[in-house]
Amino acid sequence: MQKWYTTVLALGLAGQVFAQNPLVVKVNQPKAEIQPTMWGLFFEDINMGADGGLYAELIKNRSFEFESPMMGWKEQKNPKASVLVLNRQDQPENPRFIRVKTEGGKYGLTNEGFRGMGVKQGVGYDFSVLSRNVEGNLTLKLELIKPDGQVLGTASLPLNSTDWKKHSVRFTSNGTEPKAKLNVWFEGTGTADLDMISLFPQDTWKNRPGGLRADLVQLLADMKPGFLRFPGGCIVEGMDLSNRYQWKKTVGPLEGREVAINRWNKEFKHRLTPDYFQTFGLGFFEYFQLAEDIGAEPLPILNCGMACQYNTAEVVPVEELDPYVQDALDLIEFANGSTDTKWGKLRADMGHPAPFNLKLLGVGNEQWGPQYIDRYVVFEKAIKSKYPEVRLISSAGPNPDGEVFGFLNGKLRSLKADIIDEHYYRKPEWFLENATRYDDYDRNGPKIFAGEYASQSKDVASPENRNTWLCALSEAAFMTGLERNADVVHMASYAPLFAHADGWQWTPDLIWMNNLQSYGTPNYYVQKLYSTNKGTKVLPILSNNQLITGKDQLYASATWDEPTKEVILKLVNASSQPQTHTVNLEGVKKLENKGKRFTLKSSEPGAVNSFDQPKQVSPTEEELAVKGTKLNLTLAPQSFTVVRVKVVK
Known part of the structure; x- marks a missing residue:
């Protein structure tokens, strides 16, 4: 520095x-x-960006599907009571639930939330649970508490069904606390099964039940972004193919969305996060809805049959790509299809009969090598045959230069790709020195998506990186070159978007948050000044x-x-x-x-x-x-x- x-x-x-x-x-x-899409947003569930961040759920491990089923929960023991984790074979996407049996006395479970629960005085909170009585009758007594045990709000909820049923109750917090916890006490004598234990604030974005944190969405809306890229990022690829992001597992009823370990869970030794999982309460429907809310074009990125090449580098044989390609075709139907189609009907059933008007789709995230080109051409042929109007985003790899970049750039240009996604995480010097990067690009070739960039104050992926003014200033200088070359550069987005102060893995990041507060970095204000002063x-x-x-x-x-x-x-x-x-x-x-x-x-x-x-x-x-x-x-x-x-x- x-x-x-x-x-x-x-x-x-x-x-x-x-x-x-x-x-x-x-x-x-x-x-x-x-282009209207010139300045946009890149979202990835890194740094607790979704669960514990943008997605407003306060209960961690609500369905007991984490690697350790009771992670996030602490048993308040009683010798006359017990809890068992059970597994139902008929619901493979969400098999686990708990069975609580009590013969009286004080027994309960405490959930710690995501580094605590941020609760606000005077705000209402919606508690819900899927449960069934096995025998007897139990009543839940809920207590929202401070770390010292002071009670912030209470409610009672009788469990009165012998079949699986959603029970809910609303109560109000009498104080503000960033590190609250929830006690769930079981009163009475009996046995009950419970799943999907949930707590949401009422003051979500647009006051949607089970929705998003309003302050975070407002920061995005204020930018007037041209597009929203989701769900990432390396999270698209997964550590291996079994861990890849599968959009079909993120739509439909919440209890049917299969929890997955977050690939950032153990990526960085300096920031191991063993409790980092994805519940997909923020799934593809919610991403499309968010993009619509803030006036941004949706830009989903799909796995192309390749896991992260920094991890396993696992690939699907080209001749076995059909399920991956079909996922892409089905996603376009989900976004744009009529309600008479299978996936268009699901969109309508979720509350959005009108199409989302998807125009852009990414094939792979940050892949490289001949194996990427081999798979890209398969996707391109299938998608363009059925949906020629959809423009495809292709990968130029993780770096803005070198042999890997040169190979991909040459191949994709020869294939007449629609848009090539270039990434650059570099020091401020690089950004200041490369404001002319696109001045000599071919005006008749593929367009450019500056899909991930951020000036690094220390080193790439260093935990010591900070969102300094010098970094932001260097980005502002570089962006004059992006804007000057708008005939070549059609899209650009800083990355990553969010970081939780108590749960981050990567720095720097555009917006920082804790359980109650959020703020834009100097880099955020640079992005906002560009996006709100775009011009035509x-x-x-x-x-x-x-x-x-x-x-x-x-x-x-x-x-x-x-x-x-x-x-x-x-x-x-x-x-x-x-x-x-x-x-x-x-x-x-x-x-x-x-x-x-x-x-x-x-x-x-x-x-x-x-x-x-x-x-x-x-x-x-x-x-x-x-x-x-x-x-x-x-x-x-x-x-x-x-x-x-x-x-x-």
Whole structure:
């Protein structure tokens, strides 16, 4: 960090002689169209992003299907009571349940939640359980408690059915606590079977029962993303093929969704997470629904018959790919098919008769080598034969250069692939030096999806990586190059999206959360400024008739926004000194005399946001005076500036 900061300082001082060069925006020479999908979101269930995060369920291991059936539960023992874990053969996707037998006295089970349960004063909580009485009659007494045992809320729920039945009750918390637990006490004498023990807050996104954490979805909605990629990521591939993500196991009734170990459970020795499983309460239907809610195109990624090549590298023989290909075809039917089709009917039965209008589909995540190409062509032929309108995302591997990238890039271009997914996790220097990456790409070749990128303050996958302002600033500079080349780059997304402060595996991440709070990093605000100030066409912005790509540590892009008739400028001053520029807007007769200016900056390259200071690095908005068709801008040191000015006809 210090070495790089010194380099920036030196470059900034050297650049002072050029600080007064005028910038020219050719408003009358619009270039490439900017796709509505240009800036989007990458979601993966890593860092407790789903269970314990976006998915608002508070009970860990609600169906006793974790590797250790009672993980997350603690027995409050009584010599006259016992609990057994039983296995039913007729329900293979969710075989386990518990049988509690008590002859009186105080007996119960305590669930610890996901690093505790975040509960809020005055908020209602919905408890539910699938149960049946075997003999006698039992009543559940529920207690939401603080770590010291102080009771936050109570409810009683009689179990009164001899057949499996869902019982539910609602109660309100009288306090706020990030590390609460739930006691389930059994009162009476008898034996009962229980499964799917669940607790949800009522204040979910759109107040949907069993829904998503509202604060987290709001952070996404505020970005106005063009697409939502799901469910990952390496999680698509799995550690081996048996652990791969299978979308059909994530739809339909919750009790029919098969729990799986999360592939990040034991990936990193420095962050072993043995209690990290996937319940798939956040499944493919919920992903499609979320994308619709926030106005984003859905982009599902499917396994192509290859497990993670960093793990087992297991592959399905090409001649045995039919079930994998059929999964892809069935997914398109699930998303787009009429209610007369098998999978379209399931979508309707889940509450969404209208199609989701799927237009994009990823084949594999981050695969490489000839084995990927062999499998990609099988998928492409089958999908394009039935659904030629669906555009396919293909993999360029895990790195932005080298032999693996070169092979895939060449092969996919020769196959005339629709969109190639490029990934780059690199240090800030790389992002600053590669703002011209796409300037010389073939304009008639496949389009590019910058599917995973994040500036690394330390090293790739290092637990010491932090979401520093320097990292965010370098991404802002790089993104001017993505925007300038919108005729080639059709999509881009930072990754990963979420991280739980007590349950992360990978850093850096766009949004951090604990059980009650969440905040956007400096990187989040860079992404948001781009996505909410997108524009519809690229405009040339020049200095000395040259593109502005890092000389004197200045980076720039410009766009035209047709609906609002505004010119939008994005300017990054990566130097340690202020820069003053006159901006001439050529090709317009008049501008409104007031514009808007958004500035994101910090005097400390290592500055980060936190739960205590969630907006330490966040944009400021101010009115900008406009004279004629010129702007006078002073760019603060190490700053990202967005300007909007309206053209008057």
